[in-house]
Amino acid sequence: MKIVDIQVGRISVPLRTPFKTALRTVKSIEDIVVKVVTDTGHVGYGEAAPTAVITGDTTGAIIGAINESIKPQLIGLSINNFEDVMQRLHGSLLKNSSGKAAVDIALYDLFGQLHNAPLYKLLGGYKKEIITDITISVNEPEEMVKDSLDAVGRGYKTLKIKVGKDPLKDMERMKAIRKAIGYDIQLRIDANQGWKPKEAINILRKMEDAGLEIEFVEQPVLAHDFEGLKLVTDNVSIPVLADESVFSPRDALKILEMRAADLINIKLMKTGGIYNALKICSIAETYGVECMIGCMLESKISVTAAAHLAGAKSIITKIDLDGPALCSIDPVEGGANFEEYKIILPEASGLGFVRVPEEFFNND
Ligand SMILES: C[C@H](N)C(=O)N[C@H](CCC(=O)O)C(=O)O
Numbered sequence: 001m002k003i004v005d006i007q008v009g010r011i012s013v014p015l016r017t018p019f020k021t022a023l024r025t026v027k028s029i030e031d032i033v034v035k036v037v038t039d040t041g042h043v044g045y046g047e048a049a050p051t052a053v054i055t056g057d058t059t060g061a062i063i064g065a066i067n068e069s070i071k072p073q074l075i076g077l078s079i080n081n082f083e084d085v086m087q088r089l090h091g092s093l094l095k096n097s098s099g100k101a102a103v104d105i106a107l108y109d110l111f112g113q114l115h116n117a118p119l120y121k122l123l124g125g126y127k128k129e130i131i132t133d134i135t136i137s138v139n140e141p142e143e144m145v146k147d148s149l150d151a152v153g154r155g156y157k158t159l160k161i162k163v164g165k166d167p168l169k170d171m172e173r174m175k176a177i178r179k180a181i182g183y184d185i186q187l188r189i190d191a192n193q194g195w196k197p198k199e200a201i202n203i204l205r206k207m208e209d210a211g212l213e214i215e216f217v218e219q220p221v222l223a224h225d226f227e228g229l230k231l232v233t234d235n236v237s238i239p240v241l242a243d244e245s246v247f248s249p250r251d252a253l254k255i256l257e258m259r260a261a262d263l264i265n266i267k268l269m270k271t272g273g274i275y276n277a278l279k280i281c282s283i284a285e286t287y288g289v290e291c292m293i294g295c296m297l298e299s300k301i302s303v304t305a306a307a308h309l310a311g312a313k314s315i316i317t318k319i320d321l322d323g324p325a326l327c328s329i330d331p332v333e334g335g336a337n338f339e340e341y342k343i344i345l346p347e348a349s350g351l352g353f354v355r356v357p358e359e360f361f362n363n364d
């Protein structure tokens with residue numbers, strides 16, 4: 001099964017409501033899609049999200065990375081020697097994790113097709129069904145209460161609340177949400193780097209004292225501030241999850257050696273796809289640290305790949321794969337079945353897509 005072509009296209013999906021974090025506001029998913037074609041007529045699909053404020057990857061940079069650096073390395077290689085293909089892909093250029101992720105995902109789709117099995121089974125086959133949280137954007141407290149109640153009405157049992165805009169207001173937000181939804185729903189929070197270390201310690205202790213029962217806090221401080229992250233981890237009881245601080249297996253190793261966080265958030269757009277995400281799973285297993293699998297603003301294509309990984313690995317115990325649930329439409333047939341909080345993995349080979357619209361690849 002030899003790679004004969006790699007095509008790059010675009011997918012655009014309006015969100016149900018604007019997505020707001022401490023870092024950005026977005027109204028629609030505007031991602032890059034990739035199609036890897038083989039001499040046997042097989043096709044693998046992937047997707048990249050240009051999340052410049054987190055990964056540094058813009059739309060133009062992703063397209064350039066794939067067309068100029070990745071594609072010339074891969075044409076003619078055989079999926080049968082998958083390790084060689086992965087080595088060439090991940091060695092093709094530095095950084096550019098989102099562009100690498102799109103191609104890595106499409107190649108894993110082909111790997112599954114080559115071996116005629118769904119990817120999650122080839123990677124471990126731990127479970128066929130996973131349960132995701134849903135994200136509540138940072139807004140005025142009343143709007144966040146309304147959005148939280150809507151999410152609970154849709155069946156979600158875990159909400160990930162975006163904070164990090166203003167510590168005093170964040171406290172108000174969390175108190176109002178907890179009061180409205182009660183204690184049967186789990187609450188995790190994501191500050192997206194919005195607090196300073198001492199500010200984070202102060203607000204998190206207040207949340208503990210107020211009995212808000214926060215499951216964990218995601219990325220309270222700046223991504224590069226490993227010492228600040230450790231200071232927070234050492235000084236609060238709420239578990240700390242490293243998100244923007246961990247892109248590569250090397251980052252994961254450093255964070256875990258320092259004991260700077262209690263949990264790690266794996267996202268394919270940060271790791272450059274499944275190949276390196278598997279290494280982070282192994283490192284985390286070695287340290288006995290559980291992982292979350294997360295996503296950027298991604299549609300069903302790349303979130304299906306993340307769901308296959310989550311279904312394969314027991315160390316992934318927390319799921320934040322709500323990209324498709326935030327979308328107003330789903331233009332892709334097949335892949336994982338997203339039924340609100342329940343994600344069911346497909347039994348078809350590879351990632352299991354049935355139809356990815358050809359229009360995505362008409363680049364006029
Ligand atoms: C969509 C997902 N639940 C999420 O919250 N991801 C963010 C980053 C998303 C973005 O800005 O595209 C995160 O975990 O920080």
Ligand SMILES: [Mg+2]
Nearest residue numbers: 190218219243
């Ligand atoms: Mg996060």
